[in-house]
Amino acid sequence: MTISDTQTSIGGGARELDSSYADLFHVAPCGYLTTTPDGVITRVNGTLEAWTGRCAAELVGSRFVDLLATAGQLFYETRYATVLEQSGEAREVALSIRCADGRDLPVLVNAIRVPAEDGRQEEIRTAVFDATERQERERQLLLARRQAEASEARVRLLQDASIAFGLAMNEQELAEALISRARTGLLAVGAAVLLLNGNQETGVIADGVQVDPLLSTAIVGLVSQAIETGEIVTVERLEQADAIAPDLGSAMREQHLSALSIAPLRGATGTKGILLCFYDRDQDFDAETLAVEAAIARHAAQVLRRVRLQDELAHRALHDQLTGLGNRKLLEERLDAEISGAERDGRPLSVVFIDLDGFKPINDELGHRLGDDVLVEVAGRLRHAARASDLVARYGGDEFVVVCRNADATSAGVLAERFRLEVERPLRSLPARYAVAASIGVATWDPGLRSGPVETDRLLHLADEAMYVSKRTGRNRVTSVSA
Template identity: 50%
Template sequence: MTDEGPATPSYEDLFERAPIGYLLTTGDGTITRVNDTFAKWTGHSADALVGRSFRDLLTAGGQLFYETRYTSVLTLSGEVREVALSVVCADGRELPVLVNALADRDANGNLLGVRAAVFDVTGRHDYERQLVVARRAAESAAVRLRVLQDASSAFGATTSADDLARALRDSVRLALDARQSAVVLLDGSNVVRLGDDGLREELWEEVQPLALESMVRGESIMLGNLDAASARSSQLAEALHLSRLEALAISPIADEGVCFGVVISFFGRTRTLGEQSSGLLAALARQAAQTFSRMRLQRELEHRALHDQLTGLPNRKSLQERLASAITIADRRHRTVALIFIDLDGFKIINDDLGHRAGDAVLAEIGERLGSAVRGTDTVARYGGDEFVVVCEDADEAEAMQVAERLRLSIGVPLSSVPAPYGVTASIGVALWTPHDGSSVTADAALRAADEAMYQAKREGRDRIRLVEL
């Protein structure tokens, strides 16, 4: 009587005490029966569970998933497998589970009920969760890195402010999934304004004050929804809404405290930029600013190599290049070219009496006057010391002499940079080159000839013009 071994379990027992949770529901998910295991796991009594919706036992995130996918797939395919959900237990604890479910359908396919097996996956849940988090972090880092790399090579390949603005606009749109984006770049007195196609003028106007504010303060501005935009200006909110946009972010393009402009992103929905997105945006704007800084420095160096610092005029090296090219063009087109060599009379005394600083001021003043005395197409260069040279393309003798005379007169006008009676005049030599078949002249030879004519003017009493034909 005592050693009969375990009794054959009843089906009831197999069901109630199976090591999985088991529940039956109606077609619309109302629980009709649960086993003891499920009741025990969740801390709810079986009686309390019957009549409730299985969905209502789930966390809010789980309910969303249940309603948008679980039931749809179950109804359409008759089965779901290994759906990860979390059940809220009686004590508020969340029980992570995997659910396999089968639909019972009648001959017409109508859903009669659902049988669901529920597995407690507390153990692996944390591990999976960590994997999910790690994967997300890795994917997001990879995306950010790629955006930065792509931007870096795109920025590096740009040679103008326009190109750079375009590259920045495109990389920011990509980085933030912005519906539209725009860049405003201050390039000296030139403002480069580059928006996406279809960015409305009304919106530009409303955004401009914000762009300016961001630039002046060197701070970014985020308006995450239309209410925030309304708080700034109702016209701004209206302009955004008309463009089917709801949010915007403005970031200054700044490097080491110098602000070159802003990049603006527009979003089609309410947005907040997380730490990573904001960081990425700032990194892109900073990278663009550095590229722009470098571009400007490069341009500055190129300018310096070819210009005289004191007067801002092309220097001797630049003059020689331009003269050579003017002669080549004159030869090809059979046009004349004139070279006007100017040496200031009376400059040495100013330098000796009043010092180099005064001399420099005189040179700068004369440099400016020369620029306004010549024709628009002429090139005025500082040759060295108190010598200036003007290249007049396409000028015959009469025209060249007219220009030379205007130069002589303008130089003779009393100076504002030094007190009377100090003043200068000009000894001017003009060399005229008229191409004839089979021969040419070098830039050096032309300069020597003009220089010689200038000396002749000087020898003959200064403040006059001498012409030589080449």
């Protein structure tokens, strides 16, 4: 082989090698570019051209920073260029390139600063990697993490609510616990609980909001809607409130409210109450948020049923089932307490013992059902005639006892006469030929007049004996004694 043949062979190999490197450069699985130290692009490969939708002629001579989305440009100017200048390289910098079609391409950038040598100018060589799939994976991971955190927060909220509701001993405590969880867990600026018994409102408890002006507006219609459907009703923004009723929007604006939700406390036997949550910003009530609110409302309804059942059982244990008056157990407990209070405060205490005259013939001749009607009507009259501080109790059969706090002999005599006149009036449930009257005995104890204490049984016994004196001396009269 001649020298010229050898040179030709070497030259051909060099050209093939150059072509191979050029092909590797342009079809590399990453974008590649070089820039001057001040960021002007001098070379780009075909991959970057394809990704950006811009040809080399358009890219070369422009600044690399101008390819970036707005946020990336700010980062480039404040951080990227500084790091590259100080350390000579930058690794896995997350940026976004603005493509020719207007979309943003998420990328990771590695760059290295190559100093000038052997007549070559200083330049920056940059590799650009498509981060679309990585960004999507990260987004999915972040979404999953947020969902897990939200799920954990919901579980904690429901657990916390369950504990708080379980500690409630009455409706007031339950309503306060429900309002507290609505404000902390549902991020409401104010909340209110409207308690219902059947179709009757039994009370409203609120915190963080003046509920009366709101309940006087069209929100009442929304409450009715929640009760009828058993579903949560929402108002997401003031414009929606205005569309429902101008007075609702005005009432919300006055308290700087923008949204609300109305959740029925619905149990197996119907709606027992309403939870109203108020927000100072527009709300997008998504399905998960509504599900949590509904779960809290359902649990509160279950606890409310339990509390009311306990109250009913406690009431039954201390009250007469026929008349609704206190029974003998409640009478004894209350009289014990009143004796202690009277002795402590030095105030008088009186017991009025009432026995119905003419009741036995009614029971025997007209039957127990009509006799029960008479007892119920008499009980209502005694309750109406008594003072608010007096306890009216059914002692047994046709006997009633009234405990009169802070009543001396004179005051108790006036009250007893009022009871007698109330009983004596014709009863609606009786035929005209039947009449009922009352023989009454009054026993008064005044710790300010004598030093010795008195016992419950003693005071009741004295009033009972005085009542029998009234019976023996003509009935339908009042007899008073002092303990």
